[in-house]
Amino acid sequence: xxxxxxxxxxxxxxxxxxxxxxxxxxxxxxxxxxxxxxxxxxxxxxxxxxxxxxxxxxxxxxxxxxxxxxxxxxxxxxxxxxxxxxxxxxxxxxxxxxxxxxxxxxxxxxxxxxxx
Amino acid sequence: xxxxxxxxxxxxxxxxxxxxxxxxxxxxxxxxxxxxxxxxxxxxxxxxxxxxxxxxxxxxxxxxxxxxxxxxxxxxxxxxxxxxxxxxxxxxxxxxxxxxxxxxxxxx
Numbered sequence: 001x002x003x004x005x006x007x008x009x010x011x012x013x014x015x016x017x018x019x020x021x022x023x024x025x026x027x028x029x030x031x032x033x034x035x036x037x038x039x040x041x042x043x044x045x046x047x048x049x050x051x052x053x054x055x056x057x058x059x060x061x062x063x064x065x066x067x068x069x070x071x072x073x074x075x076x077x078x079x080x081x082x083x084x085x086x087x088x089x090x091x092x093x094x095x096x097x098x099x100x101x102x103x104x105x106x107x108x109x110x111x112x113x114x115x116x
Numbered sequence: 117x118x119x120x121x122x123x124x125x126x127x128x129x130x131x132x133x134x135x136x137x138x139x140x141x142x143x144x145x146x147x148x149x150x151x152x153x154x155x156x157x158x159x160x161x162x163x164x165x166x167x168x169x170x171x172x173x174x175x176x177x178x179x180x181x182x183x184x185x186x187x188x189x190x191x192x193x194x195x196x197x198x199x200x201x202x203x204x205x206x207x208x209x210x211x212x213x214x215x216x217x218x219x220x221x222x223x224x
Contacts, residue, residue: 043151043202045212058211091159103149103164110157 004108006092012114018080021111024073025094033105034067034077035091043091049075082115089113122203122215129222135190137218139203142184150177150188151202153217159202162188193222 005024013019025032033048047057052069060067064083069075079086089110099105119142129135139148150162163170163177165186170177174193179186190197203215 042216043204043214045214056211089157093159103147103161105149105161107159107161110159112157 004092004094004106006090006108006111008111009109010112010114012116013082014116015083016081017115018078019082019086019113019115021077021090021092021113023075023077023092023108025075025092026106027073029094029096029099029106030072031095031097031099032069032075033093033095034075035093036088037091037110038088046077046090079113082113084115087113087115120203120205120213120215122201122218124218125216126219127221129193129220131194131222131224133193133222135193135197135220135222137188137201137203137220139186139188139205139215140184141205141213143207144181144184145205146208147206148179148186149204149206150186151204153200153202155199162201190220195222195224198222 007022034046046059047067049069067077091110092108147166152160165179174191176189200217202217
């Protein structure tokens with residue numbers, strides 16, 4: 001399996017622009033997580049899905065952020081409009097129900113976002 | 117307040133040394149995770165604990181629920197163990213909180 005695939009790996013954009021980050025989980029995994037990592041705050045869980053349904057979005061910082069999972073093999077994290085403080089590395093991770101209960105969580109390589 | 121504290125923040129060791137990284141949390145949890153982030157940025161899940169001890173190769177993780185404390189031990193450390201180790205706690209309802217990480221450098 002190719003693992004969790006994220007795109008783009010790097011994105012540089014200007015303040016106010018819309019940003020869309022994409023994630024393809026490992027086939028058969030029914031949990032999908034979006035995390036954000038910054039120097040100041042470290043890793044933070046933004047939202048997670050189970051069977052394509054958002055379960056907990058309490059970590060989403062504000063209404064400018066939205067996440068969708070239209071099917072089992074694809075999820076997006078959108079920021080509109082983007083601000084410089086959104087600059088971070090965004091990680092996607094996936095797991096199975098069994099894996100979730102045993103701690104097996106597979107991370108993508110991250111999308112590094114820079115908002116100028 | 118749900119806080120996760122790791123110590124030390126930075127650690128430098130000689131190859132072969134026994135290493136301990138600590139994680140303390142403030143309220144009861146349902147599980148605790150240890151993650152490893154490599155210098156290139158990739159993150160690997162090492163362990164999930166809800167009680168006792170787990171071992172994988174040279175890595176050992178322990179948790180004391182009563183003391184709200186977990187440790188990650190590395191035996192016979194090697195330069196390839198150099199990474200940031202992150203503790204994450206999961207509360208009821210699957211709320212996640214992360215420590216700020218411990219940056220480990222193992223010198224040959």
